[in-house]
Amino acid sequence: MATTDINYKNRALTLHKSITAPHFNERTVLATSTWDYVDLWLKRNKKAEARFFWNQSRSFYEATLALPKTSAPLTAYYCFLNATKALLLTKGGQFGDQHGVSGFTAQGPTALSNERIKIKSGGVLPALCQLFGEQIDPQRVYTLKDILYNLPYIHRAFSLTFTDTELFIPIWNPKIVRSTQTHEAWLVAELQGKYANVNTINKLPASFERDLGAPDKFFIRSKHRFDWRPRQKTESLNRYKTFHARLRREIVYIHAGSNRWYLRRGGIAAGAIDRHCLALTFAAMHRLSELSRYSPDKLAKHFDCQHNWLLSEFIASAPTQFLDSISSEITGHEFFAPERL
Structure with missing residues (x-):
């Protein structure tokens, strides 16, 4: 399925540290x-x-x-x-x-x-x-x-x-993309290094799967979707906030020089x-x-x-x-x- 990145206020839409009231449209505070x-x-x-x-x-x-x-x-x-x-x-x-x-x-x-x-x-x-x-x-x-x-x-x-x-799977370059044919949008991220293999794919939680759009790499995506309409950005962003809160039940971060995101592994x-x-x-x-x-x-x-x-x-x-x-x-x-x- 062909996709395109979602940008909001000239910034790529991605994960945010805050769950309760994330400001996706504002610059990071140094x-x-x-x-x-x-x-x-x-x-x-x-x-x-x-x-x-x-x-x-x-x-x-x-x-x-x-x-x-x-x-x-x-x-x-x-x-x-x-x-x-x-x-x-x-x-x-x-x-x-x-x-x-x-x-x-x-x-x-x-x-x-x-x-x-x-x-x-x-x-x-x-x-x-x-x-x-x-x-x-x-x-x-x-x-x-x-x-x-x-x-x-x-x-x-x-x-x-x-x-x-090991309970956490490191992910790189998380971002939100949408289908070029429909209004569906979802999260994609990449597995790198020693985690870029089928063994890690088998440990994903049930709400994630491998994205086969680039078979030579190990991308993963959320199975859950939300509706993003470019002409309704305020409403779309509110839908993403709800979707984001759901994502963050399974995705955590470590505070460091840059955000380091981790996905909780699947299984019990x-x-x-x-x-x-x-x-x-x-x-x-x-x-x-x-x-x-x-x-x-x-x-x-x-x-x-x-x-x-x-x-x-x-x-x-x-x-x-x-x-x-x-x-x-x-x-x-x-x-x-x-x-x-």
Whole structure:
């Protein structure tokens, strides 16, 4: 089927970091830090209460940078909590005074699989999940190991620590194309390097398939479609936003010098969790903060185990990833650090 790329406001239509309100027609914001930009955005949009929590989050973030890894989870979690409140207040979400998450340690040796987490029916974390259209089962118990397994920004560290099945497939050059004969539009992306093979194609989720338009390469496409009409760009863009939110349930990113997109593999992988990375990061850091505050001796034991490096990587990288995603959700913009000369 012949296709053509879709351009909107002279830019190729592609994936966006924000799910709730992506601004596809605006330029990327170059900033060494999103703190000041988001603060100004909240001020301009008269979100005084959200701005208060955003600046509280910044104070906890700066405190986190000066703490050792056995203490850092406590202030990192309160950084996440306040940033999440800022997001929810910006979106008009209702969340109450409870954090909405609890944890406990199961009997047995010191292991990530013995650190258990439950998301409650009300509070800040459930409100964050609901913002992304996710359901809550307050009876479900997650393990810290499974949550870390589902975070793409530490997946390499996880894979080197454990032998669990690789959960994410890197994709390149994602873009939206439409048929030249109909109004149907969809996502296409490319598999490259060691992932450009039939074995990877067989691991695609059910909603994706190989695009045979270029048989010498490994392109994939979404099976789902949406309607794009060039003469109805506003309506078409709204349809794409709905389609995009659906895509982003299966496609995640890592904040780096440029967006690095990953597709969740298909099949039922043991430990896979269908939940947004923000919610999972929030839950994981909450459990570590509980250990840091109430059982620092237990937390210290985790750093004497096989997963020492994985846990250290999470504590060090989670704040950057979390705040980049929160900043995009609050403002609808994408952020990158300017290149240094």
